[in-house]
Amino acid sequence: MRTLLFALLLLPLGLGSAAAQAGNAQAGKALWDGPATQCRNCHGQNGEGAFGPDLAGRRLTVAQFRQAIRQPWGIMPAYIESQVSDSEVADLVAYFSNLPAVDKPGPWRFDVPQGAPRGQEAALATIGCAQCHGPALNGPRANAGAVGADYRWFQSMVYDHAKVMPAHWKTLGEQPAVRVRMGTYSRARLPEAVLQEVFDWAKDIGFRPDVVGRLSTGVSGADGVTYTLNVENIGLQNRGLTAEDLTINLVVPAGATVVKTTGGNYQGVRQDAGLKASVAVWQLNRLAPKDHQTYALTLSRAGTQSDNVRGVIRWTKPTVKTGPVDQANIAPAPLATATQ
Structure with missing residues (x-):
C-alpha cells in the first residue's frame, strides 16, 4: 500500500510558470516551514521527499x-x-516551482525498528501517521487517554479527522493555537483491518494521561524575573487517566540563579541528563483529570532565545511499555519584547 504514495509522481509535468506566478513563493515557504502545517514530516524539510x-x-x-x-x-x-486554502495551494506551488528538482528523496523521518509489532510497522511504513506523531504515537495515545477512548473513537479520529478533532478539543476545553493539521484518511485506501492493528498496538503499549505544562512570559520585578508554570491534566473527569509520581523540571539558563520559588514540594536545582541543563525540580504525588497546579520560578536574569526557560514533566504511573517513565515537554517561555 505504501507504494500508492508515489502515485503523485505520475502526474503530468507542466512548465508551471503560470502556477508560480499565481501564488506567492515567500508565503508558501512561510506556510511550509511554520507551525500551521506538518507536511514536511512526510515530504521532507525542503520538499525533497x-x-x-x-x-x-x-x-x-x-x-x-x-x-x-x-x-x-x-x-x-x-x-x-x-x-489548506486554495490560495495557500497556489503559494506552495510557487514555492516549490522555485526550488531545484532532486535526484532522489531524502530519508524517512522515522524508520521501522527491527522486530516492530505489526501495528507499529503499519503506523510507520503503511499509513505513515507515525512519521508525524512519532514512533510511539505519543499525541494520539494522550488524546485517547484523556477520554477513555475505544476503537470507535479512534476510527472517527482517522476517517473524519477534520470534523472530529475540533470537537475533541472543545470537549477537553482546549483552545488550539493552530488549525487542524492532520488530514482525513480514506476508508477505501486505509482498510479497517489495518487501522484496527494500529489501535490494538497503541492500546497495548498504553494510553497516556494528557498532561500539559504552559509557561508564561517572564515578568521583571524587584527580586528578578518570574516565570509562572501552569500544569494541568486536561483529561475528562471519570474518563481520563490520572498521572502519578510526577516531577516538574524547569531549565535554569546558564549564568542565572534561582532567587525563589512557589508551589509545593520544591526539591532544589539538579543536573538533568535528558535536558542537558540545570533544572529546578518539584515533586507532585498525583494529577487527576481537570486537576491543575501552579508553580513560580524567579530567576536572577531572564532567559534568551538561545537559552530559554523550558522543561519537562515526567511521571511513572500509569506504566507504559515505551519505558519506565512517561513525559510531556514544556515549550519555551514566550520571550518578552525587550529580550527578542
Whole structure:
C-alpha cells in the first residue's frame, strides 16, 4: 500500500510558470516551514521527499497540486479548504516551482525498528501517521487517554479527522493555537483491518494521561524575573487517566540563579541528563483529570532565545511499555519584547 504514495509522481509535468506566478513563493515557504502545517514530516524539510514523494522543482500546476491535496491518489490523507486554502495551494506551488528538482528523496523521518509489532510497522511504513506523531504515537495515545477512548473513537479520529478533532478539543476545553493539521484518511485506501492493528498496538503499549505544562512570559520585578508554570491534566473527569509520581523540571539558563520559588514540594536545582541543563525540580504525588497546579520560578536574569526557560514533566504511573517513565515537554517561555 505504501507504494500508492508515489502515485503523485505520475502526474503530468507542466512548465508551471503560470502556477508560480499565481501564488506567492515567500508565503508558501512561510506556510511550509511554520507551525500551521506538518507536511514536511512526510515530504521532507525542503520538499525533497521522504516517506512521501518529492515536491521540489516538479513544477506541478495549481490544479494538479490542489487535486493531490483534496483527493489524494495514495494513502495520503485529504485536506479541506479550512486546513489548506486554495490560495495557500497556489503559494506552495510557487514555492516549490522555485526550488531545484532532486535526484532522489531524502530519508524517512522515522524508520521501522527491527522486530516492530505489526501495528507499529503499519503506523510507520503503511499509513505513515507515525512519521508525524512519532514512533510511539505519543499525541494520539494522550488524546485517547484523556477520554477513555475505544476503537470507535479512534476510527472517527482517522476517517473524519477534520470534523472530529475540533470537537475533541472543545470537549477537553482546549483552545488550539493552530488549525487542524492532520488530514482525513480514506476508508477505501486505509482498510479497517489495518487501522484496527494500529489501535490494538497503541492500546497495548498504553494510553497516556494528557498532561500539559504552559509557561508564561517572564515578568521583571524587584527580586528578578518570574516565570509562572501552569500544569494541568486536561483529561475528562471519570474518563481520563490520572498521572502519578510526577516531577516538574524547569531549565535554569546558564549564568542565572534561582532567587525563589512557589508551589509545593520544591526539591532544589539538579543536573538533568535528558535536558542537558540545570533544572529546578518539584515533586507532585498525583494529577487527576481537570486537576491543575501552579508553580513560580524567579530567576536572577531572564532567559534568551538561545537559552530559554523550558522543561519537562515526567511521571511513572500509569506504566507504559515505551519505558519506565512517561513525559510531556514544556515549550519555551514566550520571550518578552525587550529580550527578542
